Amino acid sequence: MAKKTEATVEDKLRELYNLQLIDSRVDEIRNVRGELPLEVQDLEDEVEGLKTRMSKLDAHTEELSQKVKDKKNLIEESKTLIAKYSEQQKNVRNNREFNSLSKEIEFQELEIELAEKHIREFKAQIEQQKEVVDKSKERLADRSDHLKHKKSELSEILEETQKEENALLKMSEDHAASIEPRLIKAYTRIRTNVKNGLAVVPIERGASGGSYFTIPPQVQVEIASRKKIITDEHSGRILVDAALAQEQVEKMEKVFAKL
Known part of the structure; x- marks a missing residue:
């Protein structure tokens, strides 16, 4: 049962990060248009x-x-x-x-x-x-x-x-529909309130992406275990480990290349 729970949480994190990558790509396109x-x-x-x-x-x-x-x-x-x-x-x-x-x-x-x-x-x-x-x-x-x-x-x-x-x-829209409403609600709220629309960020050099606040080692270990969804206490962003982030970036880049 524990193994099933772990897989479910990891899948949710991957889907959330995929959604973030997609939405960030849209942001980039709109930034090109600018003002x-x-x-x-x-x-x-x-x-x-x-x-x-x-x-x-x-x-x-x-x-x-x-x-x-x-x-x-x-x-x-x-x-x-x-x-x-x-x-x-x-x-x-x-x-x-x-x-x-x-x-x-x-x-x-x-x-x-x-x-x-x-x-x-x-x-x-x-x-x-x-x-x-x-x-x-x-x-x-x-x-x-x-x-x-x-x-x-x-x-x-x-x-x-x-x-x-x-x-x-x-x-x-399709990715959001596959994620449970409570997480989408949280994701949307965070994305609206934080800089650059980044609601889900990886750990970079011991800190949450886009911030200078260090994540305690024990929390980093917990994030890497992918057993529960953890948010940064300073920015409120959802945190994922660097390895998971890199895997999803590589996967989504292949998807984007086909568009």
Whole structure:
């Protein structure tokens, strides 16, 4: 019965370490991509923001241009009225009518002055907008080119790695399904909380892999016996002996080579 228990624990340790090797391989692939997907997303957001800004600027410029047209029309209307009132002044019967028409002419002249002032202001705004639009166009062209380059770069990496990553994720899922839920739960919790996602590590030079904390000799012997699952008291990682780790590394490298 003891022999059967020992084999069962050793099998669990091997499967856990296999799972770690698979998941670490996925991590390596994703590290190759690095921040590239986020860079692409940021660039896409920036390009979209620039397009939205330019659209608003174009709409505002169109609005200002329409205001210029409206003011020019108002000037023409005022000039027509001035001509009309000036003509009427020639046929007035008294000074009161003449003065009344003069006030109307004066009012229309003021309307023309105000409209011309507004036209100058609108045109100045249009020129300012054009400068902003030109700079935005340059920025948009630059960011669009950069986005195209980054997308191409990401596409190449994905093409090279996606097939392997998908195969590894399926392999990880299958391995996880063969391990009892309590161990998978512990493995996932440790992997989430420790550096580099290493939940199962071998003993290296008397310390747990990835740490400088020495494992007491008696504990190392117990780990090497493979009779129970032992965790590092400092990092919480599950520990395996170096020999078992090396055997599984060699085995899994052959599996990875076929992907």
